[in-house]
Amino acid sequence: xxxxxxxxxxxxxxxxxxVELRCDPISGHTALYWYRQSLGQGLEFLIYFQGxxxxxxxxxxxxxxxxxxxxxxxxxxxxxxxxQEDSAVYLCASSLAGFVEKLFFGSGxxxxxx
Amino acid sequence: xxxxxxxxxxxxVPEGAIVSLNCTYSNSxxxxxxxxxxxSRKGPELLMYTYSSGNKEDGRFTAQVDKSSKYISLxxxxxxxxxxxxxxxxxxxxxxxxxxxxxxxxxxxx
Numbered sequence: 001x002x003x004x005x006x007x008x009x010x011x012x013x014x015x016x017x018x019v020e021l022r023c024d025p026i027s028g029h030t031a032l033y034w035y036r037q038s039l040g041q042g043l044e045f046l047i048y049f050q051g052x053x054x055x056x057x058x059x060x061x062x063x064x065x066x067x068x069x070x071x072x073x074x075x076x077x078x079x080x081x082x083x084q085e086d087s088a089v090y091l092c093a094s095s096l097a098g099f100v101e102k103l104f105f106g107s108g109x110x111x112x113x114x
Numbered sequence: 115x116x117x118x119x120x121x122x123x124x125x126x127v128p129e130g131a132i133v134s135l136n137c138t139y140s141n142s143x144x145x146x147x148x149x150x151x152x153x154s155r156k157g158p159e160l161l162m163y164t165y166s167s168g169n170k171e172d173g174r175f176t177a178q179v180d181k182s183s184k185y186i187s188l189x190x191x192x193x194x195x196x197x198x199x200x201x202x203x204x205x206x207x208x209x210x211x212x213x214x215x216x217x218x219x220x221x222x223x224x
Contacts, residue, residue, distance in 0.1 A: 006159070030153070033211065042202065042216040043158070044119070091157050101146045101165075101206055105157030 002026075003105035006092050013082055021077040021109045025094030027081045033103065034077050035036055037089045046090075049075060050097060082113045117141055118205055120215030129224050133190040137203035139216045144213075146206040147179050148195065151199045152217065158202055162188070171174045193222045 005024040013019050025032050034046040049069040060066070064082075069075040079082035079086055089108040096102070120137045127133055133150075150158035162177045164170045169217045170177045178187040186205075190197055200217040
C-alpha cells in the first residue's frame with residue numbers, strides 16, 4: 001500500500017482481556033516502530049524492529065506487552081491481561097534502514113480498556 | 115526533567131499570523147531535529163528535519179536550531195486554518211528511536 005496501515009482503528013475491550021494490534025508497514029521499509037500516545041501526551045517508544053536483527057524491546061512497559069514481526073513485514077503488538085492504564089493510541093511507524101529521521105506513521109489504533 | 119520539553123498550548127492565533135513553536139532539550143548529543151504535524155485522529159506526519167544549527171526553510175515553514183541553547187523552533191508564516199493541528203518536535207541521537215516532545219496544539223482562527 002501507499003502508507004502505513006494499522007488495524008483495527010478502534011478497539012474496545014474489557015479489563016483482563018488480551019488484544020492484538022496489527023501494522024502493515026510501507027513496502028520496502030525494513031525498520032518498524034511501535035509508539036504509544038496517551039491523551040495529551042507525547043509519543044512513548046515501545047519497540048523497534050530492523051530487518052532480521054533482534055528487536056529493541058527497551059520501551060515495553062511490562063511483560064504483558066509483546067510484539068513480533070513476521071517475514072520482515074507485518075507486525076503484531078499483543079497486550080495481555082489489559083489494564084485501564086493501557087488505554088491509549090498505539091501508533092506504528094516505518095522507515096528505510098538508517099533513515100530514522102524520516103518516519104512514516106499509520107493512523108493508529110485507539111485502544112479503550114473498560 | 116524530560117529529555118524534550120514542549121509547551122502543550124493551546125496556542126490560538128488569527129489567520130495570517132506568524133506562529134512560533136518551540137522545544138527545549140537536555141541532551142547536547144542530539145543530532146537530528148524534526149517537526150511533525152498531527153491532525154486529530156491521525157498519525158504524525160513529518161514536516162521538516164534538520165541536523166545543523168541555523169535555519170531551514172520549506173515554503174511557509176522555517177525550522178530553526180540553536181544547539182548552544184538546546185532550543186529548536188518552528189515558524190509558520192501566513193498561518194491558515196488548515197494549519198490547525200498538534201505540532202510535535204522530535205530529536206534523534208545515535209540509536210534506534212526518536213524522542214518526542216509532548217506536542218503543542220495550534221488553532222488558527224479564520
